[in-house]
Amino acid sequence: MSEITGQPGLRAGATAVVHESYSFACMRCGHGWEQSFEIEHHKDTDGREFVRYVADGRIVPSPLSRPTCANCDSHVVRIMRPGRVA
DSSP: OEEEEOSTTOOTTOSEEEEEEEEEEETTTOOEEEEEEEEEEEEOTTSOEEEEEEETTEEEOOTTTOOOOTTTOOSOEEEEOTTOOO
């Protein structure tokens, strides 16, 4: 489910990038989808670590915090390992 990459290709101050993919299923309308993310690890000016999720080249909220169904906007979404949605 995850893959950590080395220094090549790091973006704007990222110290590491982890690639993760998830399957999602909306429990309201039944819509299913998969999404891959680049999880960039950074340090702020005080040295505290934080992560930034990137999907399709855009910074997005964590898919684990409050996923939203693109079909019906519901937040009742099941998160599964990749390959679970046809």
